[in-house]
Amino acid sequence: MAWAGTGIGRLGLWWQARRAGVPDGAAPPDIPPGGGPLLLVQVSPDARAAFAQVQRRLMRKRPDLRILDAGDPGPAVAEALMGADPAALLLLGSDLPPALILAAARRSLPIILAEARFAPEDTGWTLRASARRELVRQIRAILVTDPASQAIALRMGADRRRVTMTGPVAEIRDPLPCSEAERSVMAQLLRGRHAWLAASVPPDEEEAVLTAHLAALAQSHRALLFLAPRDPDRIDPLAHVIEASGLIVARRSLDEDPTEDVQVMLTDGPTEMGLWYRLAPVTYLGGTLGGDDAAARHPFEPAALGSAIVHGPHTARFATEWQQLGGAGAARQVSGAEELANAIAELSQPDLIATLASNAWTVSTGGADVTMRICAPVLDAIAKATT
Missing domain, CATH: 3.40.50.2000 (Glycogen Phosphorylase B;)
Known part of the structure; x- marks a missing residue:
């Protein structure tokens, strides 16, 4: 998916990229060894528990899968990661790493955003909000946790056909026993x-x-x-x-x-x-x-x-x-x-x-069902990349 944004959106993206968590001078993370497909992931702090469940299910379905947490890299590191020929990019949580998303979009790499929560501020006209709207438009599948986030995603310009409300990946707990x-x-x-x-x-x-x-x-x-x-x-x-x-x-x-x-x-x-x-x-x-x-x-x-x-x-x-x-x-x-x-x-x-x-x-x-719904587009992208 080629990227073309509005003027304020491009300015916001430039500003966001300069604030990326990993500077351009840093070396890219080590690629996991093996011959299986590579999945790049970026996990927000609010989605760590969800990632653990998603990772377990993905590995059950594709034991050969190599998963790399790419973090929030700068443009040069993001481009270097694309050179490792990943099959897809999975984003979990509220963060939208700009350099990683734009690098993936330039290579038409499938981008899946899950456990997505959006706030009313995302529809505003700050640089950050404008940048997030541009990034959302690059994402192939957006799986949101609640109706409010679904409505905001559409107001941000996301394609209605790409937005699905799954609910959150809830922690799975066994019911307390009794006699x-x-x-x-x-x-x-x-x-x-x-x-x-x-x-x-x-x-x-x-x-x-x-x-x-x-x-x-x-x-x-x-x-x-x-x-x-x-x-x-x-x-x-x-x-x-x-x-x-x-x-x-x-x-x-x-x-x-x-x-x-x-x-x-x-x-x-x-x-x-x-x-x-x-x-x-x-x-x-x-x-x-x-x-x-x-x-x-x-x-x-x-x-x-x-x-x-x-x-x-x-x-x-x-x-x-x-x-x-x-x-x-x-x-x-x-x-x-x-x-x-x-x-x-x-x-x-x-x-x-x-x-x-x-x-x-x-x-x-609902944790198990939501986890399966998140994994489905990821596994589909991986299957298409490896056939």
């Missing part, structure tokens, strides 16, 4: 009651969780809260606090069951989480409201088991996963205790729960 016999007994006890789980709740969020449950009870008088305190030592003191508020509490540590009159079931803290996720259609993940998310549970735990997720604004520990869930409409974010109460009350409605839970399950289990 099926125990789950069956508990499910019988619930008998269709609306239940929700507050998981790994630190002491400074206990009041907000209990307030949210009062809102749920106002919406559905049979609502049941499974409360898993982060610190198991909080179980007994917390039981006294709950009883003093007028609610009826049962304790898992005392082998008590969530009978019809029980309104709060205190679990044994971090144990048996697979059981509680399965029983609760809605889960609030503790630590995300008050800012103490250092010990927060992984959001794909409830997602993989069909529980809709509510969380606060503090999501640094699993930032990528929360971004994936948020972009897919698979989680409800709240800003504080009042919004938490409103969300929990609202999510007593089965249709809203089902939509969130379905979207979350798709994100948490």
Whole structure:
């Protein structure tokens, strides 16, 4: 694909190339030995986990494949890499290395961009935005992670036929186990009651969780809260606090069951989480409201088991996963205790729960499918280059 850009686009590309990560005086990276096809890749920091999955699948399909991480080279190094006769260039993530893309485009090398996330700033008129628009037009296949990125890619001038929304390459995690016999007994006890789980709740969020449950009870008088305190030592003191508020509490540590009159079931803290996720259609993940998310549970735990997720604004520990869930409409974010109460009350409605839970399950289990969709155009380009 020959490159011809607008004046401001060419200026932006010149500026971007001068800022490339590897200077022209540097030697090109060593080409992997062997006689198999060569795939050049460039992996953004936000796509390292995705690359690991993509690389494994590519190597299963083409054991002879040689993969070289080209980084972000200057023009001379990029041209030297083209001299190694690569079969394709795979870009993963948000970065668009200018010299590498232009060198590949001049040789009509297939360029595949996956795990692509675009921001509204990419449609602006800064030098950087103009350069990125020119680069996007050189790419044969653009696989984006979310609808917003798809819309922005089209506004950037990408050919609609080349843009596909795959969703993100989510980390693949095995669902947490539980005793099926125990789950069956508990499910019988619930008998269709609306239940929700507050998981790994630190002491400074206990009041907000209990307030949210009062809102749920106002919406559905049979609502049941499974409360898993982060610190198991909080179980007994917390039981006294709950009883003093007028609610009826049962304790898992005392082998008590969530009978019809029980309104709060205190679990044994971090144990048996697979059981509680399965029983609760809605889960609030503790630590995300008050800012103490250092010990927060992984959001794909409830997602993989069909529980809709509510969380606060503090999501640094699993930032990528929360971004994936948020972009897919698979989680409800709240800003504080009042919004938490409103969300929990609202999510007593089965249709809203089902939509969130379905979207979350798709994100948490879709890593394998998205990986295959990324690998398909790469393997196709390699096959054409080697026949």
